[in-house]
Amino acid sequence: MPRLQHVSRLQTHNGLCFGSLWMRRATPKRLLQVSVSRRELLLAALAPSLLQETEPNFGNCPTCVGVIDGTLGSCGGLRSCLSSFDDRPGHFVAPWMYDNSTRTEALGLLIQAVKALGGDVRQVQDGAPYSYVYATWGSWLGTDDVEFLLPTGDSTLFDSSGRRWAQWPGSLVASSMHRTTSVPLSTLAAGLHMSPMITTSPLSCMYVGVLPAGQVVLRSSSRVQGLPDVGRNEQRLEQLRVLLGWEQVPILRNRRRALYFVESPWDTFGPVPPLDPEYRIGADLDAAE
Numbered sequence: 543m544p545r546l547q548h549v550s551r552l553q554t555h556n557g558l559c560f561g562s563l564w565m566r567r568a569t570p571k572r573l574l575q576v577s578v579s580r581r582e583l584l585l586a587a588l589a590p591s592l593l594q595e596t597e598p599n600f601g602n603c604p605t606c607v608g609v610i611d612g613t614l615g616s617c618g619g620l621r622s623c624l625s626s627f628d629d630r631p632g633h634f635v636a637p638w639m640y641d642n643s644t645r646t647e648a649l650g651l652l653i654q655a656v657k658a659l660g661g662d663v664r665q666v667q668d669g670a671p672y673s674y675v676y677a678t679w680g681s682w683l684g685t686d687d688v689e690f691l692l693p694t695g696d697s698t699l700f701d702s703s704g705r706r707w708a709q710w711p712g713s714l715v716a717s718s719m720h721r722t723t724s725v726p727l728s729t730l731a732a733g734l735h736m737s738p739m740i741t742t743s744p745l746s747c748m749y750v751g752v753l754p755a756g757q758v759v760l761r762s763s764s765r766v767q768g769l770p771d772v773g774r775n776e777q778r779l780e781q782l783r784v785l786l787g788w789e790q791v792p793i794l795r796n797r798r799r800a801l802y803f804v805e806s807p808w809d810t811f812g813p814v815p816p817l818d819p820e821y822r823i824g825a826d827l828d829a830a831e
Contacts, residue, residue, distance in 0.1 A: 595765035622764035684766030
């Protein structure tokens with residue numbers, strides 16, 4: 543009370559200047575009285591380290607970007623990542639298809655849509671084998687790297703595990719440490735459907751597919767992997783697709799639900815082995831020939 547009376551006398555004598563000065567001095571005392579939990583202090587200390595990010599390199603690594611052997615990478619253990627070449631639940635994103643435009647025209651429309659939604663186009667390639675767009679989106683949660691690949695068609699093949707294979711004109715050549723197998727492309731189904739192929743010794747069945755023209759395969763990954771992306775990568779890709787007016791490629795996937803009635807991260811995918819005895823495991827096709 544004595545101090546309050548003293549301030550009152552100062553205000554009466556010299557106006558409101560000293561009164562406002564006293565209030566400014568009192569404000570820090572009130573702020574220091576606010577209680578902060580240990581959890582809040584820990585999160586505040588860890589936030590800078592959780593949001594640390596590194597710009598990806600171009601190459602063949604789990605966090606790399608770019609085109610390798612005519613395809614994009616899978617998610618390779620990344621948590622916040624979507625890819626057309628990763629069949630795991632929560633990571634797979636279906637390719638898009640465009641019908642009424644050429645690949646060059648589709649590339650231009652895609653670049654315009656990326657810019658319209660606030661993306662920063664970092665690299666564009668438009669050559670004979672494919673067209674490629676690499677863009678980034680930034681937010682307070684970090685930077686996302688988004689890639690789009692528009693293949694020429696029937697030029698790139700892949701198997702159900704996401705591995706790429708070299709292709710010679712008219713045939714697919716798959717090498718292993720035991721043997722090399724050549725399969726005519728005429729035996730492969732069109733589109734993203736899988737066809738059986740023998741690749742290793744001891745012989746086992748593998749499935750390969752063809753990337754046709756008129757489609758766009760995608761990959762979107764967050765640089766900050768310590769925090770969930772709360773669905774922003776999936777939502778952004780869907781906004782782009784709707785803006786472009788393109789459709790998703792219908793993909794038939796052999797999904798086996800672990801929980802029977804609902805989809806879950808424990809579901810499994812992949813084509814079942816064929817019933818044809820010619821492709822049975824352990825068969826000696828060389829002797830049969």
